[in-house]
Amino acid sequence: MIESGERARVQPETTEASRLVETAIQEGLLATLFGRCRVEYEGRAASTLKEGERLVVLKPDGTALVHSDEGQKPVNWQPPGCTHEVQTDGDSLVVRSRRETPEEVLLVEFESVDHVAIFDVTDDHDLSLTGTEEDLRDRILEDPSILEPGFEPRATERQTPAGAVDIYGVDGDGNAVVVELKRRRVGPDAVSQLNRYVESLERDLHAETTVRGFLVAPSVTERASRLLGERGLEFVSLAPSPDT
Amino acid sequence: MIESGERARVQPETTEASRLVETAIQEGLLATLFGRCRVEYEGRAASTLKEGERLVVLKPDGTALVHSDEGQKPVNWQPPGCTHEVQTDGDSLVVRSRRETPEEVLLVEFESVDHVAIFDVTDDHDLSLTGTEEDLRDRILEDPSILEPGFEPRATERQTPAGAVDIYGVDGDGNAVVVELKRRRVGPDAVSQLNRYVESLERDLHAETTVRGFLVAPSVTERASRLLGERGLEFVSLAPSPDT
DNA sequence: GTCTTCATGTCGGAT
DNA sequence: ATCCGACGTGAAGAC
Incomplete structure (x- = not known):
């Protein structure tokens, strides 16, 4: 020693x-x-x-x-x-x-x-962190109507040919819903990511099925907002923590 | 002191x-x-x-x-x-x-x-770094035929409504070319990024103009490769440094 | 300041 | 081991 x-x-x-x-x-x-x-x-x-x-x-x-x-x-x-x-x-x-x-x-x-x-370092404890994307996910799973009245989550991390979807579910009319979550303000990259999953599911499911894409984040940049509109995707403002 | x-x-x-x-x-x-x-x-x-x-x-x-x-x-x-x-x-x-x-x-x-x-710290020197995306860009600008015979770069960082394109140019047939550069192996995100620029330019330029999209990187993952195919985008294998 | 993207990103989880 | 996406990403350059 x-x-x-x-x-x-x-x-x-x-x-x-x-x-x-x-x-x-x-x-x-x-x-x-x-x-x-x-x-x-x-x-x-x-x-x-x-x-x-x-x-x-x-x-x-x-x-x-x-x-x-x-x-x-x-x-x-x-x-x-x-x-x-x-x-x-x-x-x-x-x-x-x-x-x-x-x-x-x-x-x-x-x-x-x-x-x-x-x-000689001994550090036995792990960091406890809140305000993450997981917290945002839990907020929606706890009360899915926050996303939209009638929304029913069916799976998290549902696999598509383009990757895993944060939350997958159906809306009140039975349409498929893809939700992409971001813990902070989003830019064009998040829109593209959501779009990838939506297009992938549209190919994967039967052609007659409508797939709606939701981006959930505290806020969006202007360019990202325009991209969402062009792709027919939707935005819901929500933060990981209720107060922010 | x-x-x-x-x-x-x-x-x-x-x-x-x-x-x-x-x-x-x-x-x-x-x-x-x-x-x-x-x-x-x-x-x-x-x-x-x-x-x-x-x-x-x-x-x-x-x-x-x-x-x-x-x-x-x-x-x-x-x-x-x-x-x-x-x-x-x-x-x-x-x-x-x-x-x-x-x-x-x-x-x-x-x-x-x-x-x-x-x-009391004094550090006057900056880091000198090679093997970056900029090095990859310079390789292509120095010899554009690496991308494809007949390729002519016209601009770097050319602005589109979806963001700035790494290299913009024309091919031997006069088609518009968008090049997205990555210093390392690429996944689906890079494909989406290139796709964003290509679609944006297609809307921006006249409808009859063909816009080709090139992803330039050392290599590509399987899923990204499939996405490239689905979007009609092209891949060129090139690293920032000649030897790697 | 905000926006956008690169990075020797790092990290964790899944395959 | 590779793949994929989150991260209190950080850092830089443009506007």
């Missing part, structure tokens, strides 16, 4: 920084490094990042993150499942993170390391 | 941890905290995360990240532009990050802080 005093270093020697990161990799700990580095990536795409100061996070699950001073997204990264390696090269510290299928490599070369710390 | 020895603390007192984070917020530094905490979020959605050990990163641009031991995505976060606050509440340290439009709040309550560090 790592002693408390052995977990972090300010202005560490390269060999000492390397030793700490190596320990983290071996023991399944999370490691953070801060310092001046350059970064190279090659895999699904390829990138180069010149010298600058960044925070690097290596997770025990094989994730690597390179964060600059700005932005929510890391400037470079490697997904979970990668194998991390650390090595010294003269004064510089080099972190390599690899994966296969697809073959991807991330290389971080530190010219100087200002800070290293390693942590 | 922060003295080197003043930048990090292991097992800090709550007041000392608070002082460091406060300094980071005031002086535009990046702060990292590691410890046992619970997290609440409310905004576009709402979430709760029970006690566990996590790494929290506060960036000078107003970004907040809460990372657990797994995954590339933070378990909770706040986008750039937020205002961070830190305060002590008995033994616990509370970090609050707020933004407006939309109103969103992130609250991280530390029951214990194992480590705090703050960093």
